[in-house]
Amino acid sequence: MTNLLEIRGLTTRFHTHQGVVHAVNGISLSVAEGDVVGIVGESGSGKSVSMLSVMRLIPNPPGRIEAGQVLYGGRDLLRLSEQEMERVRGAAIAMIFQDPLTSLNPTLTVGFQIGEALTLHQGITARQARDRAAELLAMVGIPRPRDRLGDYPHQFSGGMRQRVMIAMALSCSPQLLIADEPTTALDVTIQAQIVDLVRRLREQIGMTLIWITHDLGMVARLAYRVVVMYAGYMVEDALVDDLFAAPHHPYTVGLLASLPRLNLASSARLFSIPGQPPSLLGLPSGCPFAPRCDYRTDRCQAENPTLAPVTETWRVACWHPRNT
16 A cells, blocks of 8 residues: 655654653654554653644644654655645644544634635635535534534533534545544543544545554554554554554553453452653653563663564564564
8 A cells, every 4th residue: 555644753852941851752654545543652652742743733832843754745744834734734634632622612613613624725615615514514423413503612512522523624535634532531432432433434535544542442443553652652563453462562561461351350450560651851771661661681771672673564662572
């Protein structure tokens, strides 16, 4: 398959009063057309910042994309002017954010907010944009869509607001959709509905999807590939079935071991990875996971491994990978 997006050596820093936060540390990732990639890791692992960097939405100051390339359609998005980038956002690449209540403008109707992207990127009339907005609300399962165009975000439930965000993201039929933990604030039932909705719409439209989450169970349901991040680094990149069957990086092993299982006795304690992630203000010189790893050696504490191929479809950054 042809690569739709290529990220090469992406590095993002935040310059704060406390020091420099090493948020994303030279990640490289290729996403093929039609692929569904899940990005997982603990809070602060760099999942969201990496994709916000792709979209050029890092606030500057204090943030700064300091190195790398983001190639889309043969162009490096990091070298585009802000005006050129505005034509990419929403039209070619769209993003769904975590909290729809803060992402939607509370003073504007949902019909106006969906239609705004259509008039900006497709040059259609206000009436055409309104008709298309009603079609999009119907597509994402909102009852009486035309009647709801004049409603404001606070008049929708959390799940319905997220459906509005999905409708906005899909309004210009983007080739690539990035979803940044879009179900975090929703209850389990609504989460399942949103995941099923995105999966169905992706199949209908044929778009490429990057799904950011801390929920490995959701990745198993939705993604073809999974990227595991830790302390701003990519530590494993594999096909979902392969990774769940035999994870290689000790951090991935720990994440999977911490998942609840139906055959686990009710009195049994869930596994947890000991220790805490390192401060991004001062990363260790060696592997950032070494202080929490049962398999660490002197080499791990002195030298950080690079992401290296195990097979054609599997990469891991570890001096002592498991299950190999």
